[in-house]
Amino acid sequence: MESNKVVGILGIGLIGGSMALGLRKSGWAKACIGIDTNRPNQKRALELGLIDQLLPLEEALQVIDILIIATPVDNLVEQLPNMLDQFNDKQIVIEVGSTKSPIYEALKNHPRRKQFVSTHPMAGTEFSGPEAAIDGLFEGKRCVICDQELSDPDAEKTIESLYQDGLQMNLIYMDSISHDVHTAYISHISHICSFALANTVLEKEKDEKRIFELASTGFESTVRLAKSSPETWIQIFHQNQENLMDVLDEYINTLLKYKGLMLSGSYDKLKEELAKANDIGRILNRK
DSSP states (O other): OOOOEEEEEEOOSHHHHHHHHHHHHHTOEEEEEEEOSOHHHHHHHHHTTSOSEEOOHHHHTTTOSEEEEOSOHHHHHHHHHHHHHTOOTTOEEEEOOSOOHHHHHHHTTOTTGGGEEEEEEEOOOSOOSGGGOOTTTTTTOEEEEEOGGGSOHHHHHHHHHIIIIISOOEEEEEOHHHHHHHHIIIIIHHHHHHHHHHHHHHHHOOOHHHHHHHOOHHHHHHHGGGGSOHHHHHHHHHHTHHHHHHHHHHHHHHHHHHHHHHHTTOHHHHHHHHHHHTHHHHHHTOO
16 A cells, blocks of 8 residues: 655664565555664665665655654653654654653653654564664564554554554554553563573573583573663663563562472472463464
8 A cells, every 4th residue: 555655764773674664565655764873874774775765854854754763762752852843734753662651751742742653563673773674574563552642633544554554563552651561561571581591691601612502492582682782672671660670570579489489399389380371372372
């Protein structure tokens, strides 16, 4: 489905680059213009064919219909209000970050708030940069739209089309506070635990050859997320700290329970606990 929209993308990495690929391939975007303050990323994105051209932000704002901001979340709080100040009445801006409450607070009184749509496409890998962009990354995945009642209905419909028709995603809706609670449990805890496991192994297992030789698919899949960008995730952990503290407390308590059962020799009880965990498969295998 073609929309004849010119889309600007600020931040041409895994998410921004993959969105550009998807929107161009589907024909939803008439053109994708790259906007990135990282010059090596700019050059590489153009070489890889992720975007049609590169423009400074000021020039891009003269020609784009939609701006996608795919930069680290700390930058969003400062960038978005200033960018909205420069928009005309028909332009739309979205961001694709993993935390929503700080953005909600930063924009709640902005006169152009209705031109902003808060989104979180739930897809990604542990890699970053333009080379990490993947054709079809978002197909069949879910995208969260937050605080839809605060956006202009026409603007929201346009962004719904961007995700559904342009990127073949399924949409779900929730408020910013609920989003941050749920992502702390489903996404953020997975990353921080992966980092912790990797550091534990690196600290205690000094023989790198043995790590390489003995690491099976179970270990590799569990620590895969530890290869993610620290710059990206330290900002997410910081912005969602309150929720993440609650999740970490629950997780630590669960580990201590398992440790206590092992120390007391209560392996039948531990087996029951592990059997409970198997139920996650039923949830994740839903059609």
